[in-house]
Amino acid sequence: MALPAAKAQMPWLFAxxxxxxxxxxxxxxxxxxxxxxxxxxxxxxxxxxAIVAYxxxxxxxxxxxxxxxxxxxxxxxxxxxxxxxxSLTQILLEHPYWRLASMIMISLLVLFFTSASxxxxxxxxxxxxxxxxxxxxxxxxxxELLTRGLLYAWLFVAIPAGxxxxxxxxxxxxxxxxxxxxxxxRLMSAAAVLxxxxxxxxxxNSLQTDDVELQNGLSRMAIEQSTAADDMAALRWAVxxxxxxxxxxVAYNSDVADQPQLQALAEQLxxxxxVLNSGAYPINIDVTTHDLSAESQGIQQAALAITSAIKxxxxxxxxxxxxxxxxxxxxxxxxxxxxxxxxxxAVKTTLAAMICYxxxxxxxxxxxxxxxxxxxxxxLATVADSVEKLMLRIIGCLLGATLGLMVMxxxxxxxxxxxxxxxxxxxxxxxxxxxAAGNAxxxxxxxxxxxxxxxxxxxxxxxxxxxxLARDRVIGILLGNLVVYIVxxxxxxxxxxxxxxxxxxxxxxxxxxxxxxxxQASLRLIAECQSELGRLRDGFWRxxxxxxxxxxxxxxxxxxxxxxxxxGMLLCEQAIHARPTSASVVTVARRPQSRIIxxxxxxxxxxxxxxx
Numbered sequence: 001m002a003l004p005a006a007k008a009q010m011p012w013l014f015a016x017x018x019x020x021x022x023x024x025x026x027x028x029x030x031x032x033x034x035x036x037x038x039x040x041x042x043x044x045x046x047x048x049x050a051i052v053a054y055x056x057x058x059x060x061x062x063x064x065x066x067x068x069x070x071x072x073x074x075x076x077x078x079x080x081x082x083x084x085x086x087s088l089t090q091i092l093l094e095h096p097y098w099r100l101a102s103m104i105m106i107s108l109l110v111l112f113f114t115s116a117s118x119x120x121x122x123x124x125x126x127x128x129x130x131x132x133x134x135x136x137x138x139x140x141x142x143x144e145l146l147t148r149g150l151l152y153a154w155l156f157v158a159i160p161a162g163x164x165x166x167x168x169x170x171x172x173x174x175x176x177x178x179x180x181x182x183x184x185x186r187l188m189s190a191a192a193v194l195x196x197x198x199x200x201x202x203x204x205n206s207l208q209t210d211d212v213e214l215q216n217g218l219s220r221m222a223i224e225q226s227t228a229a230d231d232m233a234a235l236r237w238a239v240x241x242x243x244x245x246x247x248x249x250v251a252y253n254s255d256v257a258d259q260p261q262l263q264a265l266a267e268q269l270x271x272x273x274x275v276l277n278s279g280a281y282p283i284n285i286d287v288t289t290h291d292l293s294a295e296s297q298g299i300q301q302a303a304l305a306i307t308s309a310i311k312x313x314x315x316x317x318x319x320x321x322x323x324x325x326x327x328x329x330x331x332x333x334x335x336x337x338x339x340x341x342x343x344x345x346a347v348k349t350t351l352a353a354m355i356c357y358x359x360x361x362x363x364x365x366x367x368x369x370x371x372x373x374x375x376x377x378x379x380l381a382t383v384a385d386s387v388e389k390l391m392l393r394i395i396g397c398l399l400g401a402t403l404g405l406m407v408m409x410x411x412x413x414x415x416x417x418x419x420x421x422x423x424x425x426x427x428x429x430x431x432x433x434x435x436a437a438g439n440a441x442x443x444x445x446x447x448x449x450x451x452x453x454x455x456x457x458x459x460x461x462x463x464x465x466x467x468x469l470a471r472d473r474v475i476g477i478l479l480g481n482l483v484v485y486i487v488x489x490x491x492x493x494x495x496x497x498x499x500x501x502x503x504x505x506x507x508x509x510x511x512x513x514x515x516x517x518x519x520q521a522s523l524r525l526i527a528e529c530q531s532e533l534g535r536l537r538d539g540f541w542r543x544x545x546x547x548x549x550x551x552x553x554x555x556x557x558x559x560x561x562x563x564x565x566x567x568g569m570l571l572c573e574q575a576i577h578a579r580p581t582s583a584s585v586v587t588v589a590r591r592p593q594s595r596i597i598x599x600x601x602x603x604x605x606x607x608x609x610x611x612x
Contacts, residue, residue, distance in 0.1 A: 022062050022181060023437045025173060030060055030433035033167050034450075035426045037160050038458055042418060045461045046159065047152055050454035051132065051373070053425075055160045057436055057447055058122075062213065064172035065220035071161040074122050078129050078157040081110060085133045086150050104350060106130070111346035115381065116336035127376035129157060131353065135369055175220035176227050177279070179235055182210050182217070184276035186242045187269045190249045194266040194306075203246045204568065208534025209439075211527045214239050234281055238314035240523040243530070245269075245313070247575035248305035265306055272313065281314040305576045341381050344492045349379040352487045356480055367472025370455060374480025377451075379488065384496040386488035387545040389444050390481050396435070396448030397481070401474040403428060403449070404456025408470060412463050421463045428453050440538075452477060495546055500539045504560075507532050507567065514574050526575045533571070537564050 034053045041049035059070045085106060092099045110130050114123040133153050173181075186206050192198035218236055221227045227235075272282045336342060356371035378393050380386045407424060415421050432453060435446025455473040459466055507529060514525050540560050 022173075022178065023434075026060065026062060026437040027430065027433045029167065029172060030056060030436065031426060031430045033060065033160070033164055034429045034433070035422055036163050036167070038425050039418070039422055040159050040163065041458075042421075042461045044159075046155060047149075048132070048156070049460065050451075050458040052156050052159055053429075053454050053458055054451050055156060056164065057433075057450060059161060059164050060168070062173075063175045063178040063217060063220060064168040065175050065224055066216065067168045067172060068165050069223075070122065071165050073119075074126070075157055075161050077119060077122060077126060079154060081106075081126065081130060082133055082150055082154050086147070089150075104354060107350040107353065108343075108346045111349050112342050115345045116333045116342040118331050127349075129153060131373045131376040132156065135357070135372055174226065175217040175224060176231075176235070179214055179217040179221070179239070180276045180279065180281070182214055183235075183238055183242055183281075184273040186210065186246060187273040187276070190246055190306075191266040191269040191273070193249050194262045194269070200250045203250050205534075207243065207246050207250070207527075207530040208537070208568075209531070211239075211243075211531045231281075234283065234314040237312075237520070238281055240520055240527065241309050241313040241315075243523050243527045244575045245306060245309035247526070247572035248309060251569065251572040251576060252301060252305070262303060262306075265303065265310070268310060272310070283314050285310055285313060341494060344494060345379070345381045348487050348491055349375060349484075351491065352379060352480075352483045355483050355487075356476075359479070360476070365472070367469060368476035368479060370473045370476030371480035371483065372476075374477050375484050378481060379484050382494045382496040382499070383489055384539075384542040384545045386484065388542055390485050390488075391545075392442075392444035393448035394478070394481055396432075396445035396450075397452045397474065397477050399445070400432065400449035400452030400454075401456060401470075401477075403431070404453045405467075405470060407457055408467065412457070415463045425457065428457060448477075493546075495543075496539055497543060497546075500536060500543075503532065503536055503539075507536065511567070511570065514571075523575060526571050529571055530568070533564060533568055537561075540564070 034056045037053045037056055038049060040046070041052050046052055059067060059074060061067050061070065088102050088106070089099070092102055107130065110126065114120060114126060119126065133150060186203075189198065189202045189206060193200050193203060218232070218239065221232060221235075268285070272285070275282045333342075353372050353375040356368075356375055360366060360368045360371065378386070378389055380389055407428065411424060415424065429450065432446050432450035435442045435449060437443070438446065452474060455477075456470040459469055510525065510529050510532075514522050514529070
């Protein structure tokens with residue numbers, strides 16, 4: 001039985017338009033916060049307001065807890081970095097050569113620790129603050145101006161971080177709501193497959209991409225401590241049950257499609273999804289289906305596996321012992337001091353940034369200083385990652401610059417009030433945020449589109465249409481992308497392929513341990529293997545960006561797709577047999593656990609399959 005190809009390379013139209021609930025909410029949140037930050041910069045006349053607004057994109061995530069934690073951590077780390085730069089500049093201000101040497105050293109150290117430590121999730125924003133601080137350090141000859149500039153650099157972090165924290169606490173979804181919505185989306189997708197309305201590629205994509213976000217949501221729920229222990233256990237079990245459920249539908253997709261006998265299961269899944277979307281979770285579910293004894297063995301196996309997963313979905317009673325907590329990892333990565341990739345990344349990024357710095361300094365063209373910022377934003381460790389990100393960001397830059405220039409030419413001259421100006425920023429940000437909140441195929445386009453749009457439109461404390469400034473900033477973005485492209489592909493062109501091969505070997509080793517633990521441990525390991533499989537499939541797809549470089553893969557790299565598909569099928573088959581079946585009554589436990597709501601049976605005249 002062949003596993004359908006996962007949509008690692010999802011259609012661009014679907015990636016652009018897919019209106020997932022979390023995407024809509026994140027789009028609105030990014031847009032509103034960016035607009036509020038723009039208002040704050042206009043009110044306080046903060047310099048470089050475009051950069052301040054752009055930082056919002058780095059510190060907001062799907063749920064509130066992670067966003068708040070990022071804001072607090074970013075503020076602390078940025079304060080330390082700016083404090084170090086400020087201390088050094090007081091000593092080296094009158095010594096330009098030593099000042100340049102310290103700029104290079106600070107850049108190397110910060111980039112190395114960003115790549116090789118736990119602050120890697122903050123890498124984008126920290127390198128942006130670092131770039132601006134180094135730019136000030138290299139261009140401000142006066143102590144007073146430099147001190148004021150570094151204080152403003154701290155405000156660049158504090159303003160968006162403060163507004164983000166306040167907005168997220170009040171309006172952003174909780175980690176629990178995020179987990180419930182993802183589970184509901186999984187159930188709805190499975191129901192659509194059972195009805196024959198959709199292929200299983202969405203289920204495969206969910207198995208291979210959602211688990212990391214689900215586990216992060218569960219861990220953030222534990223940090224918040226706003227969910228009862230029984231609810232936590234039930235939702236954790238529901239996440240693992242959804243792995244078994246989706247695996248069963250995927251494994252038997254060729255048999256169950258367009259089978260009217262399985263409509264009851266689809267209706268049950270839709271009812272469960274509605275419960276999850278309402279803020280509850282279904283428990284003790286008694287599934288009712290038609291008699292399938294006369295059907296093929298494939299249909300009977302599909303119904304049995306799917307029914308088993310539904311019955312034990314979010315079962316808070318008789319839960320197995322929770323998995324043993326993993327040992328705490330150190331601040332630095334295991335290969336921080338042995339793998340050369342971290343230093344190579346730091347050297348390549350610093351070299352690209354310094355090339356741009358020398359270009360606009362020697363040309364006396366400070367307007368293109370955005371080239372230095374761009375180097376820190378777009379640089380990545382491998383050729384494939386750098387080139388893919390670069391291509392997407394160039395597309396986003398052209399889109400944002402085109403939109404920004406059209407606004408400056410046709411709309412801004414007729415705007416004279418702050419509310420109208422903020423409305424214009426809101427609309428432009430909404431378009432960029434919709435892309436930035438999408439999957440990896442389009443999110444980089446949205447990030448760069450927002451950056452270019454802000455640099456064109458948000459030029460000061462109010463409406464401004466300086467075409468020269470906008471032109472220089474866009475040229476700087478394109479120059480930075482070009483320099484990063486040349487450095488990434490000519491200096492230590494690191495291929496993504498060796499890392500993919502190591503990860504693939506590790507994944508195959510993990511397959512041997514799936515049945516060695518208990519039921520919950522087996523399902524958890526299967527979910528982790530599915531996530532790793534999704535990353536591998538996406539990585540092998542990105543290898544095409546290396547085809548023109550010395551580190552390019554051989555043509556045989558394309559033959560990995562059948563192997564990955566087979567591994568995916570093995571994981572689905574293992575998930576189906578991970579635990580036994582049981583039967584019980586349909587009830588729903590809501591957040592106040594004393595409240596119990598019964599669900600009416602979906603088919604009064606249906607009876608349970610005797611094989612169960």
